[in-house]
Amino acid sequence: MTTLLEVKNVSKQFGKDTKALSNVTFSVKEGEFVSVIGPSGAGKSTLLRCINRMVDTSSGEIIFDDNYVHQLNKKELKKVRTKIGMIFQHYNLVNRLSVIENTLHGRLGYKSTLAGALGLYSEDEKLQAARILQILGLEEQIYKRSDQLSGGQKQRVGIARALIQDPKLLLCDEPIASLDPNSSKIIMDHLRNICTSMGITVVVNLHQVDVALKYSDRIIGVNSGKVVFDGTAKSITSNDIHQIYGSDEGKLIFDLGGSHVS
Ligand SMILES: Nc1ncnc2c1ncn2[C@@H]1O[C@H](COP(=O)(O)OP(=O)(O)OP(=O)(O)O)[C@@H](O)[C@H]1O
Ligand SMILES: [Mg+2]
Structure with a gap:
């Protein structure tokens, strides 16, 4: 499978003190379903926004579909953005x-x-x-x-x-954070189906570890702006979850298993 998205040594600094992303590197293949998980403030939303340049990176490279996103002019960026769909927690409808x-x-x-x-x-x-x-x-x-x-x-x-x-890529920032378990399942089933049957690559930020494990091919764990886990949903251990969340909270969610969405 070909690589659709490459994030190379990306850092993002807000103001003097906030390093939202530090040297983030990973790539996503065409047709993959990838979840980004991590505690609040880890940098998940910033990461998604850097990919379509809603936020400019401080350093590093984002390469989407052979385009160096950080180098595009306004017109080129508009064109590339047509191939990246965004889905938001609060829907952003008119x-x-x-x-x-x-x-x-x-x-x-x-x-x-x-x-x-x-x-x-x-x-x-x-x-x-x-x-x-x-x-x-x-x-x-x-x-x-x-x-x-x-x-x-x-x-x-x-x-x-x-x-x-x-689109070739869907970026979803907490798409189910405002929904009840039933509606959450419907949304996640649609996203999975869009990936599997339409071949559209999905990168989704999630707070629910059990949902991430159930739906994803791969998990990227972020803590304090750094990637601390990158591997298949099947291979993740409760120790990895502990690393990602830096507390027992994540481990607890993991041990409870897929109780949130059934
Ligand atoms: N526009 C901004 N200006 C200044 N600081 C920002 C901005 N956006 C994000 N940050 C900071 O960057 C860090 C990462 O924030 P981000 O929203 O990416 O985290 P997150 O993982 O999405 O968190 P959550 O799970 O709560 O949505 C935080 O410290 C946040 O305060
Ligand atoms: Mg966020």
């Missing part, structure tokens, strides 16, 4: 817009500012949006306002908006 309008926003990266502002979408794009919403079980909600949806439904719209970009 509340007053309908489900299909929010989904179509995923096409904005392909349009001029004016066409985007006028909401000029082709028939093909609308059909594609409807098709994706159907796959995600939202066919009944297509014309509903987004603020009338449940959290789990909102997150599925977030996924639809990312998918209509036709």
Whole structure:
């Protein structure tokens, strides 16, 4: 399998004192499902944001799909970003817009500012949006306002908006942190399915170790801005979890097994 993403010696410093990432190095192959886990403040969100340059790295290299992300100009970056879908904990939908309008926003990266502002979408794009919403079980909600949806439904719209970009990579920052176990399972099942059957690579930040273990091909453990574990979900030990979390908290979650999502 070919490498889709390379993170090489990436560091990120905020201000004088906060080193959010220190010499982070790893790579992700096409079609892999990778979870990033670690305690609060470890640098997980910063890492995801560096990958699509929502945050600029202080040093190091990010290479996505043969592009040196840190070297791209504005126009090149816009183009590369169409291939990277983002999914957020709080969905980031436009509340007053309908489900299909929010989904179509995923096409904005392909349009001029004016066409985007006028909401000029082709028939093909609308059909594609409807098709994706159907796959995600939202066919009944297509014309509903987004603020009338449940959290789990909102997150599925977030996924639809990312998918209509036709991405190679999905970056998901705590996609289930605001959801109950049932909705969490639905979202994680969709993400896994998107990876396995559509071949889209998934990198997801998670707080729940048991969920990470259940769904991922690989786990990257981060503590204080450093990668302290990088290996398969199968190979991880409770000692590794202890290293990642630096406390008994992680070990406890690990010992409890897959009780959160069944
Ligand atoms: N824009 C910013 N300005 C200054 N410091 C920041 C900024 N973003 C993150 N940080 C700091 O960088 C460190 C890593 O934060 P980050 O949000 O990446 O952690 P995290 O692992 O995602 O945490 P959580 O699990 O709570 O979401 C923290 O010390 C945080 O305070
Ligand atoms: Mg975070």
